[in-house]
Amino acid sequence: MNQNELIEQINSLKDQLKKTTFDLEKRKKELHCLYTISKIAETENLDIDFLMQQVVEIIPFSLQYPDISAATAVVLNKTYKNCPHAPNQWKISAPIKFSGKKIGSLTVYLTRKPHQNLETPFLKEEQDLINAVCERVGKIIQRIQITEQLKAIEYELHSKQGNRIWVEENQTKIPWNSSPALFSILGDITREKEKEHLVTQENIRLRSSIKERYRFQNIIGMSPAMQHVYDQILTAANSDANVSIYGESGTGKELVARAIHDLSLRNADAFVTINCGAIPEPLMESEFFGYKKGAFTGAVFDKHGYLDLADTGTLFLDEIGDLPLSMQVKLLRAIDGGGYYPIGSQSKQTSDFRIIAATNKNLKQLVGEGFMREDFYYRIQVIPIFLPPLKDRKEDIPLLIDHFTDIYAKNSPLKKIPNHIAAQILNHDWPGNIRELQNALLRFFSTGEFEILNMTVKPIQSDHFKQSIPPGDTNTDLSHAIKTVEKEQIINALQSTNWHRSCAAAKLGISRSTLFRRMKKHGLKLKRNVRY
Structure with missing residues (x-):
């Protein structure tokens, strides 16, 4: 050749x-x-x-x-x-x-x-x-x-003594003597039904009052965007399916996860939080699955992993987009009921946990780029919840200011937010969302200095901030400043829509009836010969 x-x-x-x-x-x-x-x-x-x-x-x-x-x-x-x-x-x-x-x-x-x-x-x-x-x-x-x-049948039985029990009947089609037959299994589900009834009644009560609430669990907000989030929280709480919470950093993803857990049937059990981006990859398996004494040098006792701790409770996976592929495979097996093995153990363990995941990344894009497995994505992406950034719910900022002021003003000589700072707060886009706002207010009540991005308001010059009014600022009433800004926004919206109240309400992101109430509060009367 x-x-x-x-x-x-x-x-x-x-x-x-x-x-x-x-x-x-x-x-x-x-x-x-x-x-x-x-x-x-x-x-x-x-x-x-x-x-x-x-x-x-x-x-x-x-x-x-x-x-x-x-x-x-x-x-x-x-x-x-x-x-x-x-x-x-x-x-x-x-x-x-x-x-x-x-x-x-x-x-x-x-x-x-x-x-x-x-x-x-x-x-x-x-x-x-x-x-x-x-x-x-x-x-x-x-x-x-x-x-x-052949769906499971549930029915209530009453005894002569007046006792009541709930029974679940599961039917399966089987062959019997060369003919089709039904095989039924009966189970007592009285305790589950009673607990489910209590949770359902509580959620009904919450839904009926939620529209006028400014606080839901530990979440602050009355905007339409947050009302929608509250509805999604209640829907997720009534289910045991896995949840994915999407939102920018600082939007309150962990608060939403905690609210879902607290309102669910798992609320009596553990809520285990894991920051997936904070665990070095070599330690992932031992942290999630635990290990047995003697499994490696330094393993002087048995250690329970996160899955053990979350048994019958909730596993909150924060920053799940940072979870490596190798761990996704092993965790997927546990999610699917295949169990897991602590390091150094030959005995398979199982855990009944629910996953609530949170991320500021596009998980679907991560799948396309090969950083997340498709099957893992579809396991955690059953109920998605999207949290709005603070710039899209500015009507909630006054409520958040009041909330953080109540917390930080207790130990500060500064008791109110001056007008010029309130105006900056309401006009800022808050790329760091609620966490950025919280930190800015904490800094103000601690030092008298208010800073956002590269702009700083000079600290108040006084001994220990005894005088909390900056020069030239004669009105430190935050509620007054907020009302002034709110009135201006309503007037601008009405003028830009030729005083068409339905269009103005849509532009402001509030309902028509809410606009009517706020116009009345600010003494704004409808101009004559204007259609609405």
Whole structure:
């Protein structure tokens, strides 16, 4: 064999290796996609809506052009999309069938044609994957509907003595003497129902009064954005599903997590907080799962991990976007009920915990970039809650000022916020959110100096701040300053909308009835001949 033939053979082997590697990567993505859908099928109380929304979210990541792929599913006349997109000619599709009958379809579009000059932008393997997904989804939907028909039955029994107990009956279809039969298991759920009733009644009471509250648990705010958050907290508290809380730094994610725990059925048990970004990766496993005495040098006693401590309670994973992939895999197994092993132990442990995660990152983007596993993402992304930044809920700033003033003024000679500082507070965008506001007010009541970004108000020149009024400031009544600013905002909104009260209310982010009350408070009368 001469040198040219040898080079040609080596190049041929390289091409084969490259093709084989490419094929293996595609196969790996396909299997991972199908595995993830199968794991979603194990979700407790799974319904068709949740299943199909997860499917259209997963599919694009399994294709060769995930950045420009969009998925649409239609099942039982209901449409599901992973993102807004319009139909076009670059698509592949497959039917979803139930007992041989078509009940819908799954279609994948490319939002634009790839640069490569191809007859079709999709691979044959991708069509095969869509076919396999549709086949599996059809079977899962069939199982969901059968489960719905055989759903657990709950009923109340009364004895002659007047005692009452709640019974849950779970039915399973089984063969019996070559014929179909139902196998029923009965369980006493009286205590659970009584506890559930108490929590439900408390949540009903909270919902009925929440609209006029400025404080919910330890969270301050009356704005429409925060009222929506309060509703989401109550919804999450009534469920045992995992929760993801999104928000910028300083928006109060841990307060929301604590509120969900305190209002849930797990409130009598532990609330375990973990900052995922503060634990060195080599220590992750021992911190989460614990270790046995003698497992390594320095292990002189058994140590319980976070999962042990959170048993029957809540595991709060702060900054979950910083959790390394290696730990995601191990934690996922514990979430799915597979248990975990403390370091140095051969005995598998289990823990009944609920995860509430918090992050200021885009977890879906982390999945696309390979920093978070898809299956882990879908386990924690069951109930998402999005916290608004402080700049989007400025009407809550006066309440927050009053709250922090009550705390910090107790041990300070300064008892009020001067007008010129109140104006700066209300006009600032607060990139650090509530934490930045809190720190600025703490600094003011401690030193007499108020600082935001690069702007500093000089400290009050007096012995131990005995004189809390800066020169030229004759009115230190914060409520007066707030009323003045509020009145100006209302007038500006009314003037910019030609005194159209519905439009002005929408511009201010308040209800029409609230606007009426505040106009009356400030003595603002509707101009004549103005429609509303």
